[in-house]
Amino acid sequence: MIRLPRGTQDILPGESEKWQYVEATFIDICRRFNYQEIRTPIFEHTELFQRGVGDTTDIVQKEMYTFEDRGNRSLTLRPEGTASVVRAFVQNKLYGLANQPQKLFYNGPMFRYERPQQGRMRQFVQLGVEALGSKDPAIDAEVITLAMTFYQSLGLHSLKLVINSLGDKESRENHRQALVNHFSPYREELCSDCQTRLDQNPLRVLDCKKDRDHKAMKEAPKILDYLTDEAREYFDQVKQYLDASGIRYEVDSNLVRGLDYYNHTAFEIMSAAEGFGAITTLSGGGRYNGLVEDLDGPETPGIGFALSVERLLMALENEGITLPVNEGLDVYVVSLGESSKVPAYALTQRLRKSGLSVDKDYLDRKMKAQFKDADRNQAKFVVVLGEEEVKQQQATVKDMATGEQEMVAFDTLVDYIQSK
């Protein structure tokens, strides 16, 4: 038997309805916030992610699904959504459209080559938004608010929003230098990853779990202390907007996102519920001024976030929230004897045409078994067709909840059922 590839999953009936519900809710929230859908390819030129996500990131260094096609092009299954959206923004000159900022959302599978565990798959689905063309701190707050509103509308309440500012270019450069100066004396005591990070991207040393308790970590220079006046003012305004709309958050100066393109606002939303798995991050995002230029577009600020549907469903499960998705069948048509088979089939189609959800037996089962099947499908009504009914052009309609039944003419059947 051929099994599915490691780290992928089949989403079967019973589960797929939840996905549909979550996606429909997301689309509705995006509509309310006036974000429009963009669909980009699930593979891109490898270079897009190398330049967009950053060569020093774990994603690019060890997690990409990269392959060569028959024309010797190096392609990569997208590990995240932002690079593709920005590429499409530049390529399609969306910066030239009248409606700015461009507020976009996406929904689709992402791919990272990692060892699967709870909440981490090789193919996983992200819902995300990107707002391109505005450097108003209000839109940072809007993106964060959109994410929180979405989670809350599904009923999640054990959430923790963590925000930080990574500052602008000047802030980051000053901080970077301070980090190098601070950690260099301890270089030999740090883990091998951190020694590399110290050279390539010292900010990420702060993110290390191994060296978390090293004495140099506690006294490490905080980015918030190195913000330029401008960057500080920006961060203060973002917080002010969040406060104004009643969004509660926590500032964590060690929050460092794993992608190179972030600056200014960075945030993560985590599940704070007891008994959640080892991975608690439900979504993350931030501002990425400069990325559009890096990908050969005009100077354009941007901010966005992405969330994992898999982790969202885990969080719902963990909080005991069931989505309203279990709708039974309206009608199940039971037929008796050879002569009523064709009329039963015709009647089924007729009922479906009216908008009702209708099914019948296709395994030539006895009546008793057909009723069982109707139960399995949670049918509200069973319509019985035997020789007598066909002759009289009437059907026996049984209300499965009350057990009551009566004869109804074919022509008034739809009205009868809809009025109940």
Place this chain on the structure above:
RNA sequence: GCGGUCGUGGUGAAGUGGUUAACACAUCGGAUUGUGGUUCCGACAUACGUGGGUUCGAUCCCCACCGGUCGCCCCA
């Protein structure tokens, strides 16, 4: 990439170095010649992840591999 743990029918789950591998659920049929969710009876699948090894003989012991699962690193 590293580590823990697990791998028996459609599902859940016992069990043993040796001629028929429990049980339960599900499914189908009957009791009830045209009526479900209860009950009783019956039927059912040639189920021990793959490949080696030890042995007279392995589903059981050993090894490797594959896969699931959880964790580390990191992230959504």
